[in-house]
Amino acid sequence: MPKTLEPVESRQDFISIGEAAERAGITQRTLRYWEDLGLLKPPARVSGGQRLYSRDDLARIDQILRMKKLLGFSLSEIKLAVESEEAKQVICKDLKHERSRARRLKQLEESAGITERQLRMVEEKIKQMQVMKKELTCDLSSLNERIAELREGVQGTV
Amino acid sequence: MPKTLEPVESRQDFISIGEAAERAGITQRTLRYWEDLGLLKPPARVSGGQRLYSRDDLARIDQILRMKKLLGFSLSEIKLAVESEEAKQVICKDLKHERSRARRLKQLEESAGITERQLRMVEEKIKQMQVMKKELTCDLSSLNERIAELREGVQGTV
């Protein structure tokens, strides 16, 4: 159900697709595409049909971008992650409504599993990138050494 | 010039494309494709025309894989990085041949510049990934807290 504006929220709190795209540094097409794939939940619309993005929507967009650029996830992988995020929020709301505990527990655990896998992956990546960093640092300092040697005309010292 | 076997090197030191691909966890097609794009320098060949990959080649392949998977680089970006790596090695060899000092100095500096840019990028990524790690850790512990609550039947404590 693509919701319309809720009474308490002002039109000021929302921005058009053009502005949202510009702020995120992507195209309108990309936003619509992500929506089609289910990465973004259908945003609010004005009566005429134009999309209105909320602060939450923008945060989600940023999150997706980070997963793409930092972790190199495909959109389908991101969808999984986003769905678990979704589940988390639904669960938090549902906690009020006091329903089937076993079911909620299962969802919570599933969500935690996904989050944990992501965490492990991030940790692994950080480790490997620190190795790369060390290598690059090494390379760089040996290059700088050579440069210094050359500058001082001490070319023969290999 | 796709070189042939050099006298000092034994055939044992080289492996076929099939084995190289298997070791790297990629396909033969991918190796040939990378070679076409100029990511890999043309490897040695046996007289019959079949490729022979050296230890250096394998190292290069690993390097490319890390750039792809860790940094999320496109192949064209990787090509740039690899070319600068190439340049570095050429320069190191040339250092013996004692040629125009000014020119070598310039190349060394260019090489250092590229390496430094790469280093900065890696550092930036590490930073951002540490932020993600923190967020995920936070998420996870709050999830686990809720799970514990539910398990002990203390559902009301929001």
Add this chain to the structure above:
DNA sequence: TGTAACCTTGACGTAAACGTTAAGTCGCGG
């Protein structure tokens, strides 16, 4: 010496992630 397993190039196919264009609708300042 044959033959099965491996390799070669070349060409065409494909999935993902959008780009681009078309044809029409909406919203708002003058």
Add this chain to the structure above:
DNA sequence: CCGCGACTTAACGTTTACGTCAAGGTTACA
């Protein structure tokens, strides 16, 4: 109330990074 820019959906095009044959050459081994 009109015109212009921003928006809508739909459809087709494009790029990247390979996958997948096809048709033949090479190598190793019984």
